[in-house]
Amino acid sequence: MPLDLETRDQLVATCRRFVDERLIPAEAQVADADAIPAEIVAEMRALGLFGLSIAPEYGGLGLTTEEEALLVFELGRAAPAFRSKVATNVGIGAQGIALDGTAAQKARYLPRLASGELIGAFALTEPDVGSDAGSVRTSARRDGDAYVLNGTKRYITNGPDAGLFTVMARTDPDRSGAAGVSAFAVERDTPGLSTGTPERKMGQQGAPVCDVIFDECRVPADALIGGVEGRGFKTAMKVLDKGRLHIAAACVGLAERLIDDMVGYAIERRQFGRPIADFQLVQAMLADSRAEAFAARAMVLEAARRRDAGGDVGLDAACAKMFASEMVGRVADRNVQVHGGAGYIRAYRAEQLFRDARLFRIYEGTTQIQQIIIAKAMAAEARQRTGL
Structure with missing residues (x-):
């Protein structure tokens, strides 16, 4: 449900002040350190910026797309690393679960994503697969009550910090293209999951990117987002x-x-x-x-x-x-x-x-x-x- 105009305008004004008073003055520090100070991240959590698009029943603000855009217009005025810190929780790192997850998956992950306690990441791109998303090679082999993932994901935003990865993997090797791809919610401490050295980038210092590697990474069957194979694409x-x-x-x-x-x-x-x-x-x-x-x-x-x-x-x-x-x-x-x-x-x-x-x-x-x-x-x- 949309916010009333007064509340919406107050939220936008608060975000604008935060950008002007806290984020823009810290840009040089973030660029030099290639990291956002912990106290600023804590303030972003307190403002609810990690849960802009997550429903209120899970602790988010539940903004409409238009309301989110109005806030991102303001947040975007600062160096992009700040927006990137929350963006995976607001968007690609959480929306797969928010849109298509089971009730249990939503209850397990969305509250922690909304609070910023848990950082999400979206693991689609691979060393040889970028724009051709339907050609995902990372495999997910069914083995009893689990899936075993093997493959490497590349240039994963917030990969070094993420506690949860939305992973696109091929569950049906006999079906080429998008039809054989499924989505999984994989927690960071799962055995067989590791992350590479953060990349040194042209810009956007403070927004870490790295490889995410799956080596016989065994995840429970209920990690399959939505509980149905073949819907990942x-x-x-x-x-x-x-x-x-x-x-x-x-x-x-x-x-x-x-x-x-x-x-x-x-x-x-x-x-x-x-x-x-x-x-x-x-x-x-x-x-x-x-x-x-x-x-x-x-x-x-x-x-x-x-x-x-x-x-x-x-x-x-x-x-x-x-x-x-x-x-x-x-x-x-x-x-x-x-x-x-x-x-x-x-x-x-x-x-x-x-x-x-x-x-x-x-x-x-x-x-x-x-x-x-x-x-x-x-x-x-x-x-x-x-x-x-």
């Missing part, structure tokens, strides 16, 4: 539709932060006796950035409202994720350009946020994958309309 796609809207909202938030930084620098920095904001070529970069961020915000909210109304938003989510992630990359580049030489210096944050923004065009489906999804959906709609 469908679960993953539902999770990713929502996750792509979340990512698009984060891109909007970061773009709006970058625009604030860009304008603030342009009105203070003087050349030829006046602020550079007075020069038309600089004004063009400011104006293009503002218009594109506004368009992305409108796309996210429209798609979020349609999802809340029960509509199929696979196409809309792909459009929003593609446009917003490309948009924030352009805005981040313009921010460096407006800052000039200062944009290449760490103290001004422009270069760090430029590197941070680059990942949005890759994870949860690259731009090229979104283009394929969009084009295929367009063709399918045309065939249905014309009967061809």
Whole structure:
């Protein structure tokens, strides 16, 4: 059930203050340490940020998609590592259980995910499987009252910290493609599960990523999400539709932060006796950035409202994720350009946020994958309309 407008606005305002007063001032510290301070994580837990989309009966806030987007617009204004810390619990690391889990699975995991006591992670990508999610090679062999998992997952966000992994694995080796893939909830301390060394990344320091390895990892049969084999790919796609809207909202938030930084620098920095904001070529970069961020915000909210109304938003989510992630990359580049030489210096944050923004065009489906999804959906709609 949606929040009343007053409560919603108070929640958004609280999140904005937290971002301005606690997260943005800590960005340099997080980038240098490649970790978010424990006291900030505790404050994020206290604010309920780990349970934005988890139902109230499990201790979450139970926000609608639109309400979540409004909060992510604010949270996204800080360096993306902060949002990433809670995002797997809000989205891909918990939504498989929230959407398709059994009653017992929901009761066991969702309260701890909502509180942030338990960090979730989504284990789909493999060394040779990324965008082709239906070609998962990690296997799950039925053995009595258990499944035995073998395989390696790659670039798993929050993998070093996660206590619970939503794992896509092939339960039917005789069925190629998506039909043979199932989803499992696998706890970190399960024998046979290990994690690799955290990767050193171009940007988004403080958002750890690593391999997750399954070596004869034996999990109980009731770890199968939903209790039915062969539904893992469908679960993953539902999770990713929502996750792509979340990512698009984060891109909007970061773009709006970058625009604030860009304008603030342009009105203070003087050349030829006046602020550079007075020069038309600089004004063009400011104006293009503002218009594109506004368009992305409108796309996210429209798609979020349609999802809340029960509509199929696979196409809309792909459009929003593609446009917003490309948009924030352009805005981040313009921010460096407006800052000039200062944009290449760490103290001004422009270069760090430029590197941070680059990942949005890759994870949860690259731009090229979104283009394929969009084009295929367009063709399918045309065939249905014309009967061809």
